[in-house]
Amino acid sequence: MDVLEKDLHFMQLAIEEAKKAAALGEVPIGAIIVYKNEVIGSAHNLRETSQNAVTHAELMAIQQACNKIGSWRLEETILYVTLEPCPMCAGAILQSRVPRVVYGARDSKAGCVDSLYHLLNDSRFNHECEVTEGILAAECGQLLSDFFGNLRKEKKATRATTGRKAIPFTKLKSAVESFLCEPLQGRIELRAAAYRHSHDERSRVSLTLDTEQIFSAADLSYINEHFNLAEQLEKELKLERLSAEELAEAQLKEQGIIASWHLYRALAQYPNLSIADALTSENPLIRSYALLDRRVGKRKLKDMNVPQHSLEKRFYEIRCGAEGIHS
Numbered sequence: 379m380d381v382l383e384k385d386l387h388f389m390q391l392a393i394e395e396a397k398k399a400a401a402l403g404e405v406p407i408g409a410i411i412v413y414k415n416e417v418i419g420s421a422h423n424l425r426e427t428s429q430n431a432v433t434h435a436e437l438m439a440i441q442q443a444c445n446k447i448g449s450w451r452l453e454e455t456i457l458y459v460t461l462e463p464c465p466m467c468a469g470a471i472l473q474s475r476v477p478r479v480v481y482g483a484r485d486s487k488a489g490c491v492d493s494l495y496h497l498l499n500d501s502r503f504n505h506e507c508e509v510t511e512g513i514l515a516a517e518c519g520q521l522l523s524d525f526f527g528n529l530r531k532e533k534k535a536t537r538a539t540t541g542r543k544a545i546p547f548t549k550l551k552s553a554v555e556s557f558l559c560e561p562l563q564g565r566i567e568l569r570a571a572a573y574r575h576s577h578d579e580r581s582r583v584s585l586t587l588d589t590e591q592i593f594s595a596a597d598l599s600y601i602n603e604h605f606n607l608a609e610q611l612e613k614e615l616k617l618e619r620l621s622a623e624e625l626a627e628a629q630l631k632e633q634g635i636i637a638s639w640h641l642y643r644a645l646a647q648y649p650n651l652s653i654a655d656a657l658t659s660e661n662p663l664i665r666s667y668a669l670l671d672r673r674v675g676k677r678k679l680k681d682m683n684v685p686q687h688s689l690e691k692r693f694y695e696i697r698c699g700a701e702g703i704h705s
């Protein structure tokens with residue numbers, strides 16, 4: 379075998395080592411140390427498995443070789459490694475006096491043989507190496523790019539799965555509604571107090587709404603149900619001069635109008651606000667919605683069916699509009 383044939387043969391063995399690393403989910407780098415045509419050290423990167431930063435392929439191969447030879451001096455050896463050595467390994471190569479290093483692919487980010495530094499060929503050190511680069515470089519590099527390509531795909535898949543596990547829309551809605559409940563109750567109480575001092579109930583009922591109604595009658599009764607005000611209404615009825623039926627109808631309508639108004643104000647303003655603005659808004663509804671909203675990703679919106687209930691639907695449409703998603 380001439381030198382090139384030998385280099386190709388042993389680099390192939392280093393590649394086999396690198397593949398063992400890949401099988402463990404390790405960055406695929408393999409190293410072989412040859413002494414008089416005999417392999418006396420072979421190792422692959424084990425940084426993740428060992429959770430130890432010094433378990434690089436070259437370092438472990440050097441340790442094996444030293445054990446085999448019974449000396450820290452690895453004279454007359456050749457170190458084959460699939461990737462250009464890092465500063466740590468280049469240091470160990472110098473320390474162990476390895477006379478020749480053959481590597482596959484360059485490492486533009488950490489390589490200290492040719493890429494960033496020339497640690498193996500610096501005459502200020504008391505040892506220099508003969509270096510051969512580019513042996514089976516394409517194959518060595520391909521192993522690495524396949525590995526990182528798969529890693530990116532897996533990460534993407536994990537993100538997608540996480541996205542699907544975003545807060546259920548019902549939870550978002552109920553959380554916003556519970557925020558809505560507080561100011562609404564305050565308004566209802568005020569309004570109810572006003573009834574007791576007025577004979578002009580009907581006109582007062584329409585005071586709060588000066589904008590178009592955005593929810594159907596069914597939506598309003600749904601909102602009212604959620605605000606759980608039936609009991610309070612029951613109390614107020616006993617104090618009123620109106621017939622129970624008339625007052626019930628009036629108050630139910632007002633609750634709906636106030637609820638609609640609050641929601642309308644919060645939701646209609648939202649798309650014009652940045653998330654940062656929404657988060658610092660004086661309107662507690664916008665604040666709460668923005669907080670919740672931030673945790674529901676685009677993917678969730680894209681994946682979900684358009685809600686049937688118009689209250690949910692309104693939240694959904696506004697959020698989609700803000701995200702530029704057209705359903």
Ligand SMILES: [Zn+2]
Nearest residue numbers: 434464466467
């Ligand atoms: Zn290294």
